[in-house]
Amino acid sequence: MKSNQLNFSGGPGALPETVLLQARQAMEALPETGVSVLGMSHRSEWFRSLLVEAESNLRSLLGISDEFAITFLQGGSSLQFAMIPMNFATAGFSAPEYVSSGYWSSRATAEAARVSASKIAWDGASVEYKQLPALHELDIAPSAAYLHYVSNETVEGLQFPICQSPMSVPIVADMSSDFLSKPFDVNRYSFIYAHAQKNLGPSGVTVALVKRSLLDRIPNGLPAILDFRTHISHGSNYNTPPVFAIYVLTLVTRWLRDEIGGLQAMQKINEEKSRRLYETLDALDDVVKIHADRPWRSQMNVAFTFGDPRLDEEFVAVAREQGIIGLEGHRSIGGLRASLYNAVTEQAVETLTSALAEFCHERV
Known part of the structure; x- marks a missing residue:
């Protein structure tokens, strides 16, 4: 198998082989224009049509109504950590509330505090970021500007179930690492954002779904x-975008x-992949320890360890010999x-x- 197919990195992640082949051809010359995609003007008719198609495809895959605006941004989730409170933590509402469930939500919480007053609705530090709360059971102030959470913690391997219960405040979700991995009801949310380099493509673009009624707060x-x-x-074309x-x-x-045949089909594939890996790790019993407690295990990121850094490093080396790459754990928790x-x-x-x-x- 090609190394791209065996890329288990937390990001940048693997891309579909057919997409890589088309991207390679486009770097030489787009079939539609004869010009390299790297040299195409962001003011061209071709790119304007591309933006229309990108938005249309997302609306079709997720069933997104016109109640939401879709925009393509730069700066990754890190910029959104500041932009969101700048735009929506405004007068007339109490402090936005944040679920601090792992590395990336902690980063979002810290950045928001630089911009405005904010409140931590739940902190997973006491359970070593191995568990998640039920969002609808949190004690959220009805006047809170919004509730922010990260749907899938890539570092710790934790994933919230799909949000089913309506909330009394707007829900803002960072879905960077599980967006488009399964269907969900967009209408449960007021703002969703996801940067690429996970399921969407290479780094450089961030998708934001914004409920239009929220724009009145800015x-x-x-x-x-x-x-x-x-x-x-400006239709995602205010300044030169990442074409x-x-x-x-x-x-x-x-x-x-x-x-693939849509997100329901993608969900079934992802469920089978994660089931197979977790079954293997569970069968190893005490030899391997999975970071997340069972009810909150992520389908996207499986964090585990042999409990000995030397064995972790040795397995990374052995796997690399077989073409498997990207198994190193995040620097904050180590392991695999x-x-x-x-x-x-x-x-x-x-x-x-x-x-x-x-x-x-x-x-072992």
């Missing part, structure tokens, strides 16, 4: 580039629609991490599970 006087209204009114990243994102949405994003195939997961079983049989 105060005047923000720098134009930090005001969501600017990007929406290549948006192009690949569009290819990925076509792949999901045409080759296998990320099962959409483009990671079931065959790749079988290769990983076989490598794990063989390694444990021979060396």
